[in-house]
Amino acid sequence: MLVAERQRKIVELVNEKLSIRVSELSKIFSVTEETIRRDLEKLEKENLLMRSHGGAVSLEKDQSETSYLEREITNASEKKAIALEAISLIEPGDQIVLDASTTAWYMAKELPDMPLTVLTNSIKVAIELSRKEQIRVISTGGTLLSQSLSYVGPLAERSLSMYHVNKAFLSCKGVHLDKGLSDFNELQALLKKQMMEISDETVLMVDSSKFGTRSFSQIAPLASIDAVITDSYLDDQLRRQLDEKNITVKIAAKS
Known part of the structure; x- marks a missing residue:
């Protein structure tokens, strides 16, 4: 899988689940946790998600109350x-x-x-x-x-x-x-x-x-x-x- 495609899918998963852990993403994409952390750092700089300790959380629904x-x-x-x-x-x-x-x-x-x-x-x-x-x-x-x-x-x-x-x-x-x-x-x-x-x-x-x-x-x-x-x-x-x-x-x- 290309890096860009993996990062796009990461954003989709984070928005779907609202929060997800590095360890879970590592297993899903069969890459190291360090690779996932670099992906998350890049995506956070692009304002596509927010990193948290051990994972990432969605920005998509942050301003409204989740059902x-x-x-x-x-x-x-x-x-x-x-x-x-x-x-x-x-x-x-x-x-x-x-x-x-x-x-x-x-x-x-x-x-x-x-x-x-x-x-x-x-x-x-x-x-x-x-x-x-x-x-x-x-x-x-x-x-x-x-x-x-x-x-x-x-x-x-x-x-x-x-x-x-x-x-x-x-x-x-x-x-x-x-x-x-x-x-x-x-x-x-x-x-x-x-x-x-x-x-x-x-x-x-x-x-x-x-x-x-x-x-x-x-x-x-x-x-x-x-x-x-x-x-x-x-x-x-x-x-x-x-x-x-x-x-x-x-x-x-x-x-």
């Missing part, structure tokens, strides 16, 4: 593993807040039916938890975003301000060591920031492709979180840097 169906299938196995690891941090009697991420939805699906209070702005999370008799579910209400099936806006923010929780479980679009957490939607970013403010402890749930990237709206500095749950593709240097910032790193093992 829930698309997010459900993007890095699904990593998200499910991360969700299971997050559940291990929850104890009976806890009061928690879950955002509208697909990882939070996977948490809701797998949560055992135990005494728990869950505050959420996600319709899908609320519906999933409604099947569990011992779990008390509080929905924020607010303005509905149809793509993510979540509530945002002043009403959702006022609703959150009435509560205090033990733990917040959140995801986001970008994680940058210097610039912190960010999201594509300003209203979602504001709500996630408030979720962190009403919680004693914040756990960030992101696959490794999110590291090194920045999105449109700032959420909070990296120092605002207490722990990160991610996958085994996290760069060793990044892990050391997170340790230096006193952020607990948990690696979710895929089943």
Whole structure:
């Protein structure tokens, strides 16, 4: 395959999957990871994609909210593993807040039916938890975003301000060591920031492709979180840097 053709197909794959790893591209095209990194560097300079630690992310849909169906299938196995690891941090009697991420939805699906209070702005999370008799579910209400099936806006923010929780479980679009957490939607970013403010402890749930990237709206500095749950593709240097910032790193093992 010619270099130009490989690079064109890389862009197509990145836009289709929204994010992809160097190791995966290396296997697909039967070339070394170093070759793929050079391809990604060139394509980033041409503004065709954005490199991240260990891979690349799409620029095509960065300015609009991705539909829930698309997010459900993007890095699904990593998200499910991360969700299971997050559940291990929850104890009976806890009061928690879950955002509208697909990882939070996977948490809701797998949560055992135990005494728990869950505050959420996600319709899908609320519906999933409604099947569990011992779990008390509080929905924020607010303005509905149809793509993510979540509530945002002043009403959702006022609703959150009435509560205090033990733990917040959140995801986001970008994680940058210097610039912190960010999201594509300003209203979602504001709500996630408030979720962190009403919680004693914040756990960030992101696959490794999110590291090194920045999105449109700032959420909070990296120092605002207490722990990160991610996958085994996290760069060793990044892990050391997170340790230096006193952020607990948990690696979710895929089943």
